[in-house]
Amino acid sequence: MSWEIARPSRALALRGFDMAGFRIHGGGSESLRAIPHPAVTVLLEFGDSRFDIDDPAGRVRAGSLALGLIRDPVPLRVEALECVQVRMSPLAASAVLGMPVSELGGTLVGLDELWGRDAARLCERLHETPCWQQRFALIEATLAARLHDRHPADPEVAWAWRRIVGSRGRYRVEELAAEVGWSRQRLWSRFGAQVGLTPKRAAKLVRFDHAVHRLVQGQAPALVAADTGYADQSHLHRDIREFTGAPPASAAAEPFLTVDDRAWPSAGG
Structure with a gap:
């Protein structure tokens, strides 16, 4: 193909x-x-x-x-x-x-x-x-x-999402809530309604995405796990399996991931 x-x-x-x-x-x-x-x-x-x-x-x-x-x-x-x-x-x-x-x-x-x-x-x-x-x-x-003229997300929700993305998923929900001045429950509710995921799930997805693209680049799973905030290599393996249904070596060969460095140059950066 x-x-x-x-x-x-x-x-x-x-x-x-x-x-x-x-x-x-x-x-x-x-x-x-x-x-x-x-x-x-x-x-x-x-x-x-x-x-x-x-x-x-x-x-x-x-x-x-x-x-x-x-x-x-x-x-x-x-x-x-x-x-x-x-x-x-x-x-x-x-x-x-x-x-x-x-x-x-x-x-x-x-x-x-x-x-x-x-x-x-x-x-x-x-x-x-x-x-x-x-x-x-x-x-x-x-x-x-x-x-044009559409209602944007709450500034607090937008800020929390950008913090999660900018930190590559390594931001705790409690810290996000404290920094926007909301309770944890209010952030959880408003974020879920406007983003479609809870803050915790969003952070997990963002961290996985960053980690799996490093695997695609050929980096060792142990190094990726240590650098991307996973507790250990087995923790990384669990997330890879959860999101891809495959072990890290197989996931790193997925066609829609391997073309990302050409289609979306910032994906693995």
Whole structure:
């Protein structure tokens, strides 16, 4: 299976968003898996694509999709795929998708269910657009329009999320609550409603994501465990198995992780 990956030629003006274009071709259908990542993902499919993906409820979906903050790997089968994938902070996702991230949860939703005919019109325009950079510009304008005049997350929730991401998951909930001036219960409740995960679960996902990308880079599990805040190597192994369903060596070879250094250069940094 061959992968063509395109990146925007400039940084996005929209904070909390990242994009990559994918053109995937193979000699037949290949089974892959989407691995949990600390972002809400939108897949905008616009080419001669042949793929399907199993959502956590057991339904088979295809086409343009929104994927919440999943807890387990999601199987998909790909023969060919041409798409732009957008990763967005859960702080912005509610406004963009038009529904609370907590309601999206760890599920897959067809983009037409959220945007109606606007989803099909956008994908038609992407199909007619001749190059990746123009596609990225079109999507950025669409996202900016959907963000306009929408209610942002509570400043305290936004601050807590950015602390968790900036510390790579090594922030205690009690410390976050104290620093924003809320009780632990209030932070837990408001964060869960606006991000879709509890602060503890969000920190666990962010730490896993950082650790697994270091494994993909070829670093030794013992070193990764020590440097990323795990109690020991077996603790790291448990989290890897929980989020990927595979041991560290197998997880480090997952195709959607191994292409991240090209599609999302900051993923493992």
